[in-house]
Amino acid sequence: MAQIITPLTVVDIEQETQAFDSNKNIPLSFFNDHVVRVGVMTEPFYWHYHPNSDETFLVTEGILLIDLEDRTVELKPGQLFTIPANVNHRTRPLGGRSVNLTFELAGMETVRNTELT
Template identity: 55%
Template sequence: MPVREPIDLAAEARSDTYNNHPVADVNDHVVRISTMFEPFYWHVHPDSDESFLSLEGGLRIEFADHVVELAPGQLYTVPRGVPHRTAPVGDRSVNLTFEHRDAGMVRVDAPGT
Protein backbone atom coordinates (compact mmCIF):
# COMPACT_ATOMS: atom_id res chain seq x y z
CA MET A 1 0.00 0.00 0.00
CA PRO A 2 1.44 3.40 -0.93
CA VAL A 3 2.33 5.89 1.78
CA ARG A 4 0.12 8.96 1.58
CA GLU A 5 0.72 12.48 2.76
CA PRO A 6 -1.65 14.16 5.22
CA ILE A 7 -4.40 16.21 3.62
CA ASP A 8 -4.18 19.94 4.39
CA LEU A 9 -7.86 20.89 4.62
CA ALA A 10 -7.08 24.59 5.09
CA ALA A 11 -5.19 24.58 1.78
CA GLU A 12 -7.98 22.59 0.10
CA ALA A 13 -10.53 25.19 1.27
CA ARG A 14 -8.68 28.22 -0.13
CA SER A 15 -11.14 29.58 -2.65
CA ASP A 16 -12.96 32.82 -3.35
CA THR A 17 -15.70 31.07 -5.33
CA TYR A 18 -17.78 27.93 -4.89
CA ASN A 19 -15.56 24.87 -4.90
CA ASN A 20 -16.47 21.23 -4.26
CA HIS A 21 -13.91 18.50 -4.89
CA PRO A 22 -12.82 15.10 -3.57
CA VAL A 23 -10.03 14.98 -0.99
CA ALA A 24 -10.10 11.29 0.00
CA ASP A 25 -11.51 7.87 -0.80
CA VAL A 26 -12.57 5.57 2.03
CA ASN A 27 -13.56 2.07 0.95
CA ASP A 28 -16.51 2.65 -1.39
CA HIS A 29 -17.11 6.25 -0.24
CA VAL A 30 -15.69 9.63 -1.18
CA VAL A 31 -14.91 12.58 1.11
CA ARG A 32 -15.37 15.98 -0.52
CA ILE A 33 -14.57 19.47 0.71
CA SER A 34 -16.94 22.25 -0.20
CA THR A 35 -16.36 25.98 0.08
CA MET A 36 -19.65 27.85 -0.32
CA PHE A 37 -20.64 31.50 -0.63
CA GLU A 38 -24.29 31.08 -1.71
CA PRO A 39 -26.98 28.38 -1.59
CA PHE A 40 -26.61 25.22 -3.68
CA TYR A 41 -29.60 24.13 -5.75
CA TRP A 42 -32.29 21.73 -4.52
CA HIS A 43 -31.35 18.13 -5.20
CA VAL A 44 -31.71 14.53 -4.05
CA HIS A 45 -29.35 11.56 -3.86
CA PRO A 46 -31.53 8.55 -4.75
CA ASP A 47 -28.93 5.91 -3.87
CA SER A 48 -26.77 7.25 -1.02
CA ASP A 49 -27.01 8.96 2.32
CA GLU A 50 -24.97 12.17 2.52
CA SER A 51 -23.21 13.24 5.72
CA PHE A 52 -22.06 16.81 6.31
CA LEU A 53 -19.35 17.88 8.75
CA SER A 54 -19.19 21.65 9.20
CA LEU A 55 -15.64 22.98 9.48
CA GLU A 56 -15.95 26.74 9.14
CA GLY A 57 -18.73 29.32 9.19
CA GLY A 58 -21.63 26.96 9.70
CA LEU A 59 -23.86 25.12 7.25
CA ARG A 60 -27.59 25.44 6.70
CA ILE A 61 -29.38 22.33 5.35
CA GLU A 62 -32.88 23.10 4.10
CA PHE A 63 -35.65 20.54 3.70
CA ALA A 64 -39.26 20.91 2.55
CA ASP A 65 -40.54 21.13 6.14
CA HIS A 66 -37.59 22.14 8.34
CA VAL A 67 -34.05 23.49 8.49
CA VAL A 68 -30.95 22.16 10.25
CA GLU A 69 -28.06 24.52 11.02
CA LEU A 70 -24.66 23.08 11.79
CA ALA A 71 -22.01 24.96 13.72
CA PRO A 72 -18.35 24.14 13.09
CA GLY A 73 -17.64 20.68 14.48
CA GLN A 74 -21.20 19.38 14.04
CA LEU A 75 -22.18 16.50 11.76
CA TYR A 76 -25.55 15.63 10.21
CA THR A 77 -26.66 12.90 7.80
CA VAL A 78 -29.33 13.42 5.13
CA PRO A 79 -30.95 10.07 4.30
CA ARG A 80 -30.97 8.92 0.68
CA GLY A 81 -33.98 10.07 -1.29
CA VAL A 82 -34.64 13.21 0.79
CA PRO A 83 -34.67 16.47 -1.23
CA HIS A 84 -32.50 19.18 0.30
CA ARG A 85 -30.23 22.09 -0.40
CA THR A 86 -27.32 23.58 1.49
CA ALA A 87 -26.30 27.17 2.13
CA PRO A 88 -23.58 28.91 4.11
CA VAL A 89 -24.34 30.41 7.49
CA GLY A 90 -22.78 33.82 7.08
CA ASP A 91 -20.59 34.82 4.14
CA ARG A 92 -18.62 31.58 3.77
CA SER A 93 -18.96 27.95 4.75
CA VAL A 94 -16.47 25.11 4.54
CA ASN A 95 -17.69 21.56 5.06
CA LEU A 96 -16.82 17.97 4.37
CA THR A 97 -19.34 15.63 2.76
CA PHE A 98 -19.25 11.86 2.89
CA GLU A 99 -21.21 9.79 0.38
CA HIS A 100 -21.02 6.63 -1.70
CA ARG A 101 -18.46 7.02 -4.50
CA ASP A 102 -21.06 6.29 -7.20
CA ALA A 103 -23.83 8.37 -5.64
CA GLY A 104 -26.15 9.96 -8.14
CA MET A 105 -27.51 13.46 -7.76
CA VAL A 106 -30.75 14.67 -9.31
CA ARG A 107 -31.74 18.34 -9.41
CA VAL A 108 -35.30 18.91 -8.17
CA ASP A 109 -37.70 21.83 -7.94
CA ALA A 110 -37.79 23.80 -4.73
CA PRO A 111 -40.62 22.70 -2.43
CA GLY A 112 -43.83 24.61 -3.04
CA THR A 113 -43.00 25.60 -6.63
Protein backbone atom coordinates in the same frame (compact mmCIF):
# COMPACT_ATOMS: atom_id res chain seq x y z
CA MET B 1 -6.23 23.65 -7.40
CA ALA B 2 -6.60 20.82 -4.90
CA GLN B 3 -5.75 17.27 -5.92
CA ILE B 4 -7.03 13.93 -4.74
CA ILE B 5 -4.95 13.11 -1.68
CA THR B 6 -3.30 9.70 -1.71
CA PRO B 7 -3.70 7.30 1.23
CA LEU B 8 -1.34 7.72 4.20
CA THR B 9 -1.17 11.48 3.60
CA VAL B 10 -2.08 14.15 6.14
CA VAL B 11 -4.71 16.53 4.76
CA ASP B 12 -4.75 20.15 5.93
CA ILE B 13 -8.33 21.26 5.21
CA GLU B 14 -7.57 24.94 5.79
CA GLN B 15 -4.68 24.83 3.33
CA GLU B 16 -6.79 22.96 0.74
CA THR B 17 -9.60 25.54 0.89
CA GLN B 18 -7.94 28.91 1.57
CA ALA B 19 -7.64 29.89 -2.11
CA PHE B 20 -11.33 29.38 -2.95
CA ASP B 21 -13.76 32.29 -2.80
CA SER B 22 -16.63 30.63 -4.72
CA ASN B 23 -18.51 27.33 -4.55
CA LYS B 24 -16.19 24.34 -4.94
CA ASN B 25 -16.65 20.65 -4.20
CA ILE B 26 -13.33 18.85 -4.26
CA PRO B 27 -12.72 15.10 -3.72
CA LEU B 28 -9.99 14.57 -1.14
CA SER B 29 -9.97 10.85 -0.50
CA PHE B 30 -11.60 7.61 -1.61
CA PHE B 31 -12.21 4.75 0.79
CA ASN B 32 -13.98 1.49 0.01
CA ASP B 33 -16.78 2.68 -2.31
CA HIS B 34 -17.07 6.14 -0.72
CA VAL B 35 -15.52 9.57 -1.18
CA VAL B 36 -14.66 12.40 1.20
CA ARG B 37 -15.12 15.82 -0.38
CA VAL B 38 -14.40 19.27 0.94
CA GLY B 39 -17.06 21.79 -0.01
CA VAL B 40 -16.54 25.54 0.00
CA MET B 41 -19.91 27.30 -0.12
CA THR B 42 -20.41 30.98 -0.90
CA GLU B 43 -23.91 30.73 -2.37
CA PRO B 44 -26.89 28.35 -2.10
CA PHE B 45 -26.95 25.01 -3.90
CA TYR B 46 -30.19 24.01 -5.62
CA TRP B 47 -32.85 21.66 -4.17
CA HIS B 48 -31.97 18.04 -4.91
CA TYR B 49 -31.86 14.49 -3.59
CA HIS B 50 -29.61 11.46 -3.95
CA PRO B 51 -31.47 8.25 -4.84
CA ASN B 52 -28.53 5.93 -4.19
CA SER B 53 -26.63 7.37 -1.22
CA ASP B 54 -26.89 8.97 2.17
CA GLU B 55 -24.86 12.18 2.53
CA THR B 56 -23.09 13.23 5.72
CA PHE B 57 -21.89 16.79 6.36
CA LEU B 58 -19.24 17.85 8.90
CA VAL B 59 -18.71 21.61 9.13
CA THR B 60 -15.15 22.88 9.59
CA GLU B 61 -15.62 26.64 9.02
CA GLY B 62 -18.54 29.05 9.13
CA ILE B 63 -22.17 27.98 9.42
CA LEU B 64 -23.91 25.65 6.98
CA LEU B 65 -27.68 25.73 6.62
CA ILE B 66 -29.37 22.58 5.34
CA ASP B 67 -32.90 23.21 4.17
CA LEU B 68 -35.23 20.22 4.35
CA GLU B 69 -38.85 20.30 3.24
CA ASP B 70 -40.09 20.78 6.83
CA ARG B 71 -37.23 22.62 8.57
CA THR B 72 -33.77 24.14 8.35
CA VAL B 73 -30.82 22.60 10.19
CA GLU B 74 -28.00 24.94 11.25
CA LEU B 75 -24.55 23.34 11.57
CA LYS B 76 -21.58 25.02 13.23
CA PRO B 77 -17.94 23.90 13.11
CA GLY B 78 -17.56 20.47 14.63
CA GLN B 79 -21.19 19.48 14.05
CA LEU B 80 -22.24 16.58 11.83
CA PHE B 81 -25.57 15.77 10.14
CA THR B 82 -26.62 12.91 7.86
CA ILE B 83 -29.28 13.14 5.16
CA PRO B 84 -30.73 9.77 4.14
CA ALA B 85 -31.05 8.82 0.47
CA ASN B 86 -34.13 10.21 -1.32
CA VAL B 87 -34.59 13.18 1.04
CA ASN B 88 -34.96 16.55 -0.70
CA HIS B 89 -32.53 19.15 0.59
CA ARG B 90 -30.45 22.16 -0.31
CA THR B 91 -27.38 23.59 1.36
CA ARG B 92 -26.33 27.21 1.78
CA PRO B 93 -23.84 29.17 3.85
CA LEU B 94 -24.96 31.54 6.58
CA GLY B 95 -22.87 34.63 5.94
CA GLY B 96 -20.22 34.79 3.28
CA ARG B 97 -18.65 31.32 3.37
CA SER B 98 -18.81 27.89 4.94
CA VAL B 99 -16.54 24.89 4.55
CA ASN B 100 -17.64 21.32 5.16
CA LEU B 101 -16.59 17.76 4.58
CA THR B 102 -19.07 15.43 2.93
CA PHE B 103 -18.96 11.66 3.10
CA GLU B 104 -20.94 9.83 0.42
CA LEU B 105 -20.99 6.99 -2.08
CA ALA B 106 -18.37 7.68 -4.76
CA GLY B 107 -20.92 7.01 -7.52
CA MET B 108 -23.64 9.07 -5.88
CA GLU B 109 -26.33 10.42 -8.20
CA THR B 110 -27.74 13.94 -7.75
CA VAL B 111 -31.26 14.65 -8.98
CA ARG B 112 -32.31 18.30 -9.17
CA ASN B 113 -35.80 18.97 -7.83
CA THR B 114 -37.28 21.88 -9.79
CA GLU B 115 -40.58 21.70 -7.87
CA LEU B 116 -38.92 23.22 -4.78
CA THR B 117 -37.45 26.73 -4.80
